[in-house]
Amino acid sequence: MLSDKLTSCGIADHSDIPASWPSEERLKKGPVVVVECFQEIPCNPCETSCPRQAIVVGENINDLPKVDHAKCNGCTICVSRCPGLAIFVIDVNYSETESLVTMPYEFLPLPEKGDTVSALDRAGKECCRAKVVKVVNTKAQGKTPLVTLTIPRGMEKSIRFFKLIP
Ligand code: SF4
Ligand code: SF4
Structure with missing residues (x-):
């Protein structure tokens, strides 16, 4: 069942995440996808x-x-x-x-590798500083570049976006 927060304002809560979260055993083996798709819509590019x-x-x-x-x-192809x-x-x-989190980023300007940014949760709340370790923006990504951030261990379930620090 979806959380009240998700149904009322579209922001997923930690209680919405367990079904999409990899096991501890799988997480220890290396990078792995997390799909946070909660609404039944006609869509399948992920597949x-x-x-x-x-x-x-x-x-x-x-x-x-x-x-x-x-x-x-x-x-990261599906991202x-x-x-x-x-x-x-x-x-x-x-x-x-x-830890690392790789996310889609459709804003300009793009950050650069080495930049420090402000990491945000799903509601846009600033959670911590993060470092950009990779920006991938080739034809293969279409118009959706991928940005990889280092974030403090333990924040993998929270950080889903970032903003540049002027
Ligand atoms: S591609 Fe469509 S169905 Fe797949 S995760 Fe994204 S929004 Fe959901
Ligand atoms: S495209 Fe790559 S990252 Fe996405 S689910 Fe498949 S193997 Fe995992």
């Missing part, structure tokens, strides 16, 4: 773009995507294909104190 069939919407295109985290290798900007790749193994 069609994944080369490993790790995401399945199925015959009824209105069904929610189901993820097999064991098949996902965290390649820029999702029109709902609902897909992220998490890597909790970056260092003793930091």
Whole structure:
């Protein structure tokens, strides 16, 4: 069941996340996808773009995507294909104190590798500082570049966006 917060203002709560969250065992193996798609809408680029069939919407295109985290290798291909900007790749193994989160970013200017940015949660609340470690903006991403941030360990379920620091 969706949280009141999600149904009333469209912001997912931590209680909405468990179904889409990889197991601790899978997280320890390396980067892995997190799909935060909660509404039944006619959409399936996540399924069609994944080369490993790790995401399945199925015959009824209105069904929610189901993820097999064991098949996902965290390649990030699906992240820029999702029109709902609902897909992220998490890597909790970056260092003793930091994790990585890769997210779609459709604003200009793009950040640059090495920039420090302000990391935001789903409601746009500033949570911490984060460092940009990768920006991917090739033809393959269409007009949805991918930005990877280092974030403090333990914040992987919270950080879903960022803003530049002037
Ligand atoms: S990150 Fe790559 S392997 Fe994982 S679901 Fe997305 S496209 Fe498939
Ligand atoms: S592409 Fe994105 S919005 Fe569309 S079904 Fe997949 S996860 Fe949901």
